[in-house]
Amino acid sequence: MGGVWLRPEERPRRPRLSLERIVEAAVALLDAEGVDGFSMRRLAARLDAGTMSLYEYVKAKEDVLDLALDAGISEIEIAGEEDAGWREVLTDHMTRSRRVMLRHPWIPALIGTRPLLGPGSLARSEHVYATLDRAGIEGPLLTAAVSAVSGYVHGFVAEELAWRSRFRDPDAEAALRARVQDLLERRAADLPTLAAHVRAGDADFDAGFELGLSIVLDGIEARISGR
Known part of the structure; x- marks a missing residue:
């Protein structure tokens, strides 16, 4: 009598794992712990699952990192009007890339160590290559131009993240910067250029990024004009 209403409440079943859930949890874990803190055991714990159950969907930890990286890169929105100039398109895309990498600080650490062959990565590479191709750059020069732009963005963000991770207190950062400026001024005799310009x-960081990017694009534009 009473049936279901009188039986003890059952513990809800855990949601079934899926590759999508694993990748989503991997991105969240990387956001929280970084690459050094990532492990299959911690990922399984975040999913409330057994570690071995993950291997029904992926063969190794490296597969998960590849998938997570592509998922992160896929957050870079591909935008730009057909009639927009190549500089405008690249500036917009690289600015979006920086925002995503600041949101996911582990991306720069993985980009240089893994093949960017996922669908999200390839679509964004196609966008950048096609933009410069339409501007008239081709062959080895096209590859070099893409490398110069992407290398600048990745390097800038990596240094920015390192600095931000070390100086979370604005007052401590300001104090260090003041000491550096004082050092340069005191050594102006043997470091005249640094003292005068640094x-x-x-x-x-925003203004520095924009100015540096414009300098890289100036070099590409000079090559285009030279043709």
């Missing part, structure tokens, strides 16, 4: 107190 402003250690400038902590505007």
Whole structure:
């Protein structure tokens, strides 16, 4: 009598694993712990699953990292009007790339160590290559131009992330910058150029990124004009 209403409440079943859930959890774990803190055991714990159950969907930890990296890169929105200039398109795309990498600080650490052959990565590579191809760059020069732009962005963000991870207190950062500026001024006699031009107190990463990117694009534009 009473049936289901009188039986003890059963513990809800765990959601069945899927590759999509594993990748989503891997991205979250990497966001929280970074590459060094990532392990299949920790990933399984986040999914409330057994470690061995993950291997029904992937062959190795390296597969999960590849999938997570492609998922992160896929967050870079591909945008740009057909009639927009190549500089405008690349500036927009590289700015979006930086935002995504700041949101997922582990991406720069993985980009240089893994083949970017996932669908998200290839689609974004196609976008960048096609943009410069339409501008008239081709062959080895096209590959070199793409490498120069992407290398600048990855390197800038990697240094920015390293700095941000070390100096989370604005007051401590400002104090260090002031000491550096003071050192340069005191050594102006033997470091005249640094003393005259370096402003250690400038902590505007956004402005620095935009200016550096424009310098890289100026070099590409000079090559296009030279043709």
